[in-house]
Amino acid sequence: MIAFLLLFAAAPALAQTPPASAGPADPKLIEDLVAANRILAQQGVLDGWGHVSVRHDKDPNRFLLSRALAPELVTADDIMEYDLDSNPVDQRGRNMYSERFIHGEIYKARPDVMAVVHTHAPALIPFGVVNVPLKPVYHRAAFLAGGVPIFDIQQSAGMTDMLIRNNDLGAALAKTLGKHDAALMRGHGAVIVAPSLPMVVSRSIFICLDANAQAEAMQLAHGGTIKYLDPEEARLINAREGYGLQRAWEAWKKKAMNRQ
Amino acid sequence: MIAFLLLFAAAPALAQTPPASAGPADPKLIEDLVAANRILAQQGVLDGWGHVSVRHDKDPNRFLLSRALAPELVTADDIMEYDLDSNPVDQRGRNMYSERFIHGEIYKARPDVMAVVHTHAPALIPFGVVNVPLKPVYHRAAFLAGGVPIFDIQQSAGMTDMLIRNNDLGAALAKTLGKHDAALMRGHGAVIVAPSLPMVVSRSIFICLDANAQAEAMQLAHGGTIKYLDPEEARLINAREGYGLQRAWEAWKKKAMNRQ
Amino acid sequence: MIAFLLLFAAAPALAQTPPASAGPADPKLIEDLVAANRILAQQGVLDGWGHVSVRHDKDPNRFLLSRALAPELVTADDIMEYDLDSNPVDQRGRNMYSERFIHGEIYKARPDVMAVVHTHAPALIPFGVVNVPLKPVYHRAAFLAGGVPIFDIQQSAGMTDMLIRNNDLGAALAKTLGKHDAALMRGHGAVIVAPSLPMVVSRSIFICLDANAQAEAMQLAHGGTIKYLDPEEARLINAREGYGLQRAWEAWKKKAMNRQ
């Protein structure tokens, strides 16, 4: 151990030892992660640059994320394992998403979160650049009732190229996210979290639909009242949030996986 | 009989006897109900959580509705029979839509209605949360001329999770619907009714298109006049509402059923 | 002849003799008419209720129009021949579009017109119900530069079910259309005309895109100036309107006909 420390002190340029694997994840979890990638691409939530991950089922200190590939092309062989510092367990020369730190840092900060989506969905961009809070207009978006914070990278790191390219930036984003289920990223996109892959997929789809609905309601109302979900309604809906999710997930999965 | 009553009094936990079947429905009706599910999913009216039903052709006290499944996946084998209290005739362990009570209670209240759609269509959500009445901008939406009431579940049941999960809530919704052909459900979606499956499908598609058209007309007009359908025009159109419906239904059906 | 007139006077209930056929139309014209139906359906201009026709190449007093069928399903065998009073040459029990009179009356009034589209396209509905003239925002819509009249059936016929169901109503619409290349039909849709099928298809697609573009430009400008096409620019563009049309027509046709 002392020898290692001396080596480490003496030779900082030596490659860090990669983290140990938690072992194979449940094949069904891998299959669902592949499906989540394909569904979110098909549903217009993820473009070539977005990504979705899931916490390893065998070890909360590991998560699974594709190598750097457009979500619509991801297969089981592309899934890589990371520790929560977003170091790859077995890189084998594969390119990694530069913004994997979004996932690792959120998994660190939020033991309740099992799946994370990072998106550039067009529907969310406008809400990230104006002073109009995104709120739940309908029941599918009840998970937004606690508020949707806006992460403005300028406040953490001044002028940047906007990418969450290291742990510090990931931690800053996770701090803004706090206990919420989604955060907008000014001039960039959004991050959405959930206790499962089906739920993070559903939330990612419906945060976009709610954003559209709120924008249209505001236009229609032309300054008049909009009846958003009451906080108590949101609480009751969130208590049964998995309602109907299984049947929607089956349909999304079938449609996404049949069209390779 | 007396023995049964005593048993019933003594053992309220015993399962109620399921209602008797009205016998097999016309296979063509089942086929059309499957098609209606697929068409409405393909046309973007129904997502994984919406549903469509039809009154049984052999008995007005029964209706047909899929088991809890995303509409795009429904097949003839998934169709279940219910009484108007939304009790299943032959459940066989299949999951049921929690909101089947929407259908049963409307069939009770409206002997003229033969088909019901419950939707979360994004186009309708904004109109359910603002004080802007949805009105017919063009002839395809003439069936809205009598008005489109908004059902706000808070008025019937205070704070809830928004689901129509029992007969009382279904009856409250049916009461708001009254004699109208559609009602918006605040923060939830809408319900549309009609004297046939092809017509409820057509109405569900065109209520969405009319909502979009009205929103755009209001934007264009910027406070100026919008010429909605005259009530007499609407009456004359409604008198011939089936015009052209058969050829549209054939095309929708062909497109939806060929793409499994 | 005199005998016929006496018969006609004495027995008005006798079926009128159908008009004589002009003989077979050029098979290529039939093929293009089928393609036009399919293209306009695929491009979202025609729904199950709209239609497109072309003047017979052998006789200007005849036109070709499908039997009453959704445009996406039309084949060569569905094409019927009509005189300009919209009487069928050889009906053979086939259902006819109730609004075929739109086509016949326009062919009567406009010897320059060789093809006609009647559409309910959603993009056009708002402009038909507000006091905002539809104008060409960009070069593809230069054919609108002369103005787009609005036909309000109330002015011709009072309260109706909005359908152009006879020659008188068709003549009223043709009168409003005048020399223009398109007219909106309040609360109904629009009619577009052109000297060829490829051009009427192109015009029908671009009147919709221009409507969207004008609506968005008005929103952006928020009362500020919008630079529409100058009348002289429009004149010069219209003089070369067929530019590039052939290559677009080939692509639309290929895409529409390969997907039956």
Added chain:
Amino acid sequence: MIAFLLLFAAAPALAQTPPASAGPADPKLIEDLVAANRILAQQGVLDGWGHVSVRHDKDPNRFLLSRALAPELVTADDIMEYDLDSNPVDQRGRNMYSERFIHGEIYKARPDVMAVVHTHAPALIPFGVVNVPLKPVYHRAAFLAGGVPIFDIQQSAGMTDMLIRNNDLGAALAKTLGKHDAALMRGHGAVIVAPSLPMVVSRSIFICLDANAQAEAMQLAHGGTIKYLDPEEARLINAREGYGLQRAWEAWKKKAMNRQ
């Protein structure tokens, strides 16, 4: 040589000698140009009238552009070679895009540009006809940070049919474009340039998405503040603009080329 000049002086009607070929381009470049055509058509950026070109890899004084064909139909055999005056090297009777001068003149004026797109994309038309500058709302559109000039052909050439049909008009457009990466063409469309085909495809897609996002942000903000990208952020993003492009390009290419 003197004989040729005398002939040229005496007989201006004689055909000019076509320019010499630079030799075969890299087959991969041709393949990418075909893919760019198909991707941009599929992504809704190019209709039947738009086009995309790339500078020849063997000679900066030549560029490659399809014959006059809708982009969705372009194959390797359709690619033609041009000099920077937009004269074809080997026309072989093939029709040429009337507006090829857009490409040639930009390649002349901009040695840094390797690929050019000319589009009529609907999302961009509104910004070309109003006094609202198109600006980068999010990181994908950072390349717009230097400004997006509007080319109004009236200022160069008075009343025209709007087509860039000769070198002078192409040069005028290139002059307005200047050092920018995109220019809007009033009442016509836009031109986008880049140092590679994948990047011009990406920029063409994201200028449209940014236009939509800015329009929606302006609506939401209703006169309030919109936080556009800071110039320094844009500079830093532009410095790493190729980030993730390869994986998006692979996905776009796969999707466009698999569906012939």
